[in-house]
Amino acid sequence: MSSESYRIDYWDSHIADSIIEPEESSKGLIQDFAEDGWSLRSNSSLWIIPLILNCFGILMIASLTSQGGSGITSPYGLPFKQLLFFILGFVSMLTICVIPLAYFRRMSGFFWVCAMLLVGATLIPGLGVKVGGARRWLNLGFIQFQPLEILTLAVTIHLAKRLGSSKLNGEKCFLKVTLLIWLFSVLFLFFQPNFGGIILLTGICMSMHVVNRGWKYPLRAAIFLLLFFALMIYTENYRMWRLWAFLNPWDDPMKKGFQIIQGLVAFNNGGVLGMGLGKGLQKLNYLPAAHTDYIFPVIGEEFGLVGTFLVLALYSFWAWKCYQLYRRSRDPSRTALIWGMTVSILFPLFINLGGVMKLLPLSGIPLPFVSAGGTALVFMWVRVGFLLRIGKELTDVAARHEGALDDLDLLDDFVWNA
Amino acid sequence: MESRRGPWVVFVFVFVFLAWKLVEYHCFPDPRVYAQAQRQYWSLTPIMGNRGYIQDSRGNTLALSVSASSFFVDPEHWSPSSASSLIGLIPENIIQKISGPLEGRYVRILRRSTPELAQKIIDLKLDGLYEEKEKKREYPHNTLLAHVLGYCDFDENGQSGVELAWNSTLYEPPGHRILIRQTGGRSIAIGDDGDYEKEPEISNLTLTIDIRIQYIIEKYLDEAMKLHKAKWGAVLCMDPKTGAVLSMASWPTFDPNNREGLSYPDRVLNNAIGRAYEPGSTFKPIFMGIAIEDGLVRTNETFQCPARLKVADGVITEAYKKGMGTLSTPEILIKSSNVGMAQIGIRSKPLDMYRSLLNWGFGKIGDIELKGVEKGLILSPGQWRGVVPANISIGQGLAVTPLQLIAAMAPVVNGGEYVSPYIVQEARNSSGEIVYQGRKNTIRELLTPETCSWLRKAMRDTVTSGTGRQANTPLTELAAKTGTAQVAEKGKYVAERYVSSIVGFWPYENPQYLALIVIGEPSDGKYYGGEVAGPVLKKIVEGMADLEAFDDGKRL
Numbered sequence: 001m002s003s004e005s006y007r008i009d010y011w012d013s014h015i016a017d018s019i020i021e022p023e024e025s026s027k028g029l030i031q032d033f034a035e036d037g038w039s040l041r042s043n044s045s046l047w048i049i050p051l052i053l054n055c056f057g058i059l060m061i062a063s064l065t066s067q068g069g070s071g072i073t074s075p076y077g078l079p080f081k082q083l084l085f086f087i088l089g090f091v092s093m094l095t096i097c098v099i100p101l102a103y104f105r106r107m108s109g110f111f112w113v114c115a116m117l118l119v120g121a122t123l124i125p126g127l128g129v130k131v132g133g134a135r136r137w138l139n140l141g142f143i144q145f146q147p148l149e150i151l152t153l154a155v156t157i158h159l160a161k162r163l164g165s166s167k168l169n170g171e172k173c174f175l176k177v178t179l180l181i182w183l184f185s186v187l188f189l190f191f192q193p194n195f196g197g198i199i200l201l202t203g204i205c206m207s208m209h210v211v212n213r214g215w216k217y218p219l220r221a222a223i224f225l226l227l228f229f230a231l232m233i234y235t236e237n238y239r240m241w242r243l244w245a246f247l248n249p250w251d252d253p254m255k256k257g258f259q260i261i262q263g264l265v266a267f268n269n270g271g272v273l274g275m276g277l278g279k280g281l282q283k284l285n286y287l288p289a290a291h292t293d294y295i296f297p298v299i300g301e302e303f304g305l306v307g308t309f310l311v312l313a314l315y316s317f318w319a320w321k322c323y324q325l326y327r328r329s330r331d332p333s334r335t336a337l338i339w340g341m342t343v344s345i346l347f348p349l350f351i352n353l354g355g356v357m358k359l360l361p362l363s364g365i366p367l368p369f370v371s372a373g374g375t376a377l378v379f380m381w382v383r384v385g386f387l388l389r390i391g392k393e394l395t396d397v398a399a400r401h402e403g404a405l406d407d408l409d410l411l412d413d414f415v416w417n418a
Numbered sequence: 419m420e421s422r423r424g425p426w427v428v429f430v431f432v433f434v435f436l437a438w439k440l441v442e443y444h445c446f447p448d449p450r451v452y453a454q455a456q457r458q459y460w461s462l463t464p465i466m467g468n469r470g471y472i473q474d475s476r477g478n479t480l481a482l483s484v485s486a487s488s489f490f491v492d493p494e495h496w497s498p499s500s501a502s503s504l505i506g507l508i509p510e511n512i513i514q515k516i517s518g519p520l521e522g523r524y525v526r527i528l529r530r531s532t533p534e535l536a537q538k539i540i541d542l543k544l545d546g547l548y549e550e551k552e553k554k555r556e557y558p559h560n561t562l563l564a565h566v567l568g569y570c571d572f573d574e575n576g577q578s579g580v581e582l583a584w585n586s587t588l589y590e591p592p593g594h595r596i597l598i599r600q601t602g603g604r605s606i607a608i609g610d611d612g613d614y615e616k617e618p619e620i621s622n623l624t625l626t627i628d629i630r631i632q633y634i635i636e637k638y639l640d641e642a643m644k645l646h647k648a649k650w651g652a653v654l655c656m657d658p659k660t661g662a663v664l665s666m667a668s669w670p671t672f673d674p675n676n677r678e679g680l681s682y683p684d685r686v687l688n689n690a691i692g693r694a695y696e697p698g699s700t701f702k703p704i705f706m707g708i709a710i711e712d713g714l715v716r717t718n719e720t721f722q723c724p725a726r727l728k729v730a731d732g733v734i735t736e737a738y739k740k741g742m743g744t745l746s747t748p749e750i751l752i753k754s755s756n757v758g759m760a761q762i763g764i765r766s767k768p769l770d771m772y773r774s775l776l777n778w779g780f781g782k783i784g785d786i787e788l789k790g791v792e793k794g795l796i797l798s799p800g801q802w803r804g805v806v807p808a809n810i811s812i813g814q815g816l817a818v819t820p821l822q823l824i825a826a827m828a829p830v831v832n833g834g835e836y837v838s839p840y841i842v843q844e845a846r847n848s849s850g851e852i853v854y855q856g857r858k859n860t861i862r863e864l865l866t867p868e869t870c871s872w873l874r875k876a877m878r879d880t881v882t883s884g885t886g887r888q889a890n891t892p893l894t895e896l897a898a899k900t901g902t903a904q905v906a907e908k909g910k911y912v913a914e915r916y917v918s919s920i921v922g923f924w925p926y927e928n929p930q931y932l933a934l935i936v937i938g939e940p941s942d943g944k945y946y947g948g949e950v951a952g953p954v955l956k957k958i959v960e961g962m963a964d965l966e967a968f969d970d971g972k973r974l
Contacts, residue, residue, distance in 0.1 A: 265458070272445060
């Protein structure tokens with residue numbers, strides 16, 4: 001084992017780039033295919049669980065739309081569309097799996113800036129599509145997507161790199177790295193406006209700082225951020241409206257509280273065992289957005305507590321597998337990246353579940369892997385791809401140093417401190 | 419690296435909390451959520467039963483129930499701005515009403531629409547607009563036989579006529595269907611196999627009525643009523659041998675399909691069974707029959723008949739105000755001599771005659787299967803003093819319904835049997851079982867065949883040479899007796915108010931039909947029974963003869 005091979009795993013781009021030799025990386029790729037095509041075998045739970053959830057989602061969407069709920073014209077249009085995006089997402093995941101992380105690491109700044117520009121482009125009339133008073137979508141003629149999806153991904157990668165490589169400490173690190181990246185990232189979102197996106201990015205950025213540098217500064221910032229969010233809610237009517245509906249749904253059960261109450265009614269209808277696939281009643285125009293935001297109550301209605309528990313268990317098991325991956329990593333930058341990828345799936349999950357379970361105000365964020373949604377689904381799979389790639393590279397490091405050092409943690413520490 | 423594990427622990431708490439909330443929402447929901455779930459889509463909707471249909475003796479449908487959609491809006495789901503899309507489909511004032519704020523959960527906007535209109539409204543798929551399936555009673559022949567059929571209320575309950583009398587057979591109680599309510603007027607029925615649109619076996623009633631005869635008599639009755647500007651009229655036609663009512667008409671009439679006509683009681687009243695009048699001379703053959711059977715008069719007697727005859731406290735006058743000289747017993751009937759009849763009348767013993775009249779079906783409600791039957795009026799024997807027996811002999815001073823009169827005329831025609839008139843041939847319940855069958859019901863023998871044939875001969879002669887000449891027709895041998903009765907008002911007979919009638923049967927040798935035509939209070943100057951009612955009978959007889967000529971051989 002040569003010293004170069006240590007450095008391949010060494011994440012920091014300025015070293016890795018100079019060391020990776022073209023023939024060796026291509027040889028590695030071929031070996032990868034031979035040993036474990038796309039390394040799908042080693043961390044199988046990380047992609048099998050989303051696969052189960054995604055298939056289940058397609059099933060639920062088919063169940064929902066077969067009865068002809070609100071605004072659905074062809075009975076199997078939506079599930080086929082979902083299947084298409086799933087295939088697209090899965091291919092994207094496989095693609096990410098074969099690209100060395102070092103590449104993304106090197107390009108992270110560029111990607112981040114591009115993503116921000118794309119978000120900015122939504123504000124340009126003609127490119128940006130206005131839906132319900134907000135410009136969140138970008139229309140490129142052949143496809144419509146929310147650039148926020150790209151931005152969330154780019155911020156995660158870029159912040160992980162910056163946090164890992166920054167020599168700054170304490171307050172300076174928080175202000176100059178985390179807060180600065182956060183501020184630029186959310187800048188255009190204010191003008192869209194996309195409050196949900198801001199909350200999501202804030203959560204990802206702050207929690208990444210926590211895992212990398214501790215609770216101290218993010219907690220202090222949280223006080224200001226909360227005040228700031230309160231102001232944002234207060235100044236915007238529909239946000240107040242949603243907050244009010246969340247706090248007092250029963251004051252106006254037919255209008256403002258309708259959606260929240262109907263979600264709870266769906267859980268109630270399901271009971272323990274559920275009403276059976278396709279037999280739910282709530283989708284008959286009672287639940288708005290049943291196939292997107294409100295798919296979880298629909299699962300609750302048709303499969304009962306058993307169904308919702310299973311879905312929740314799948315997510316938590318998946319989170320546990322992410323945690324195992326996280327525990328294996330000693331590189332702070334990579335650790336932050338694992339965390340970032342995990343939370344950018346788990347935060348939307350919690351925000352969605354919190355919304356439909358009347359624990360948080362509604363935000364319009366879909367349930368990862370399950371809800372119908374085009375690009376959002378693809379980017380969820382891209383995140384899985386990153387986690388798999390990290391897992392593979394961790395395994396590679398372990399394999400290459402098996403002869404020299406048995407203890408993985410020690411090895412990783414060694415690499416980090418080299 | 420002390421915070422490496424910390425954030426993950428937060429996830430553990432979040433997952434556990436979510437799981438705990440899931441248990442709560444699934445198994446121990448908020449009572450308000452539970453209540454909401456209980457009421458919002460399960461609606462136990464009453465569905466109209468399938469009311470049985472009514473057909474005539476030849477199987478022509480006379481009344482049936484068809485599906486009709488009604489619509490209502492639920493103000494809690496309804497947005498008033500949607501009202502504009504209903505313009506042209508529902509009345510303007512309703513549109514205005516539902517364009518504004520509404521209260522409650524149920525505002526009806528349209529009742530019993532046509533299927534085409536209903537489909538248009540459903541296709542709009544408006545939120546908060548719901549459809550109700552109802553039934554609508556339809557009478558395809560409109561005014562034809564309206565009085566016999568009667569009509570139903572909105573809930574398909576019979577209100578008059580056969581619909582009322584046979585409501586227990588025809589009425590199908592509303593069932594319940596559990597519906598899943600969807601917005602946009604659509605509902606999904608559950609708990610059935612989906613083919614609930616298929617018509618199940620339904621009850622039905624077959625009348626003895628022949629709609630073709632009914633058409634003929636209604637046509638000529640209407641013509642006569644208009645010609646003579648009469649106030650009311652009735653025509654009955656029955657089979658004298660069995661008592662089956664072949665047609666029954668009343669005037670003025672109404673259309674059971676049109677609810678507005680139902681608010682006039684005089685139109686809805688079935689004069690044929692529900693109006694008692696003084697029969698006048700058409701009563702004479704009956705009285706004569708009783709008198710002959712009781713031995714009060716011999717068929718070969720002669721009577722002196724001046725224009726006026728003083729009887730106790732009253733005077734009997736001839737209808738044509740002139741004396742008829744010496745009349746034989748048959749001539750009294752043929753020429754309809756009041757004075758002659760009065761002389762027979764005063765021979766009667768009040769109690770015996772009263773009993774006989776009851777036996778002949780007068781003064782009591784017969785057992786015809788209809789509602790709204792009047793019983794008429796006969797003075798009790800104690801009141802039969804002075805001129806009363808004489809008056810009764812000429813058909814004044816007692817009130818009978820047209821149905822009673824025709825039923826009492828049947829023994830004269832059929833050989834002496836009093837047969838109970840019936841109008842329902844067969845009733846089947848919704849299981850297809852026959853629950854009732856109308857058949858000849860002989861109550862008692864009233865006349866000997868000799869008396870009958872003697873009376874029939876007198877009536878035949880009335881047509882050929884007596885007061886009924888205007889009814890005479892070359893197409894068949896008709897026998898008849900005319901009647902011109904005065905109408906009493908506050909105990910006194912009033913001039914210019916008459917009831918003209920004629921009762922006849924044909925063919926003379928083998929009577930198939932017995933018909934009674936009553937025209938109440940004609941006001942065009944003519945009032946003699948032979949003059950007013952006679953031509954109507956002639957037309958009816960001829961019309962029915964045409965019918966027989968073109969019949970396919972079956973009995974009418």
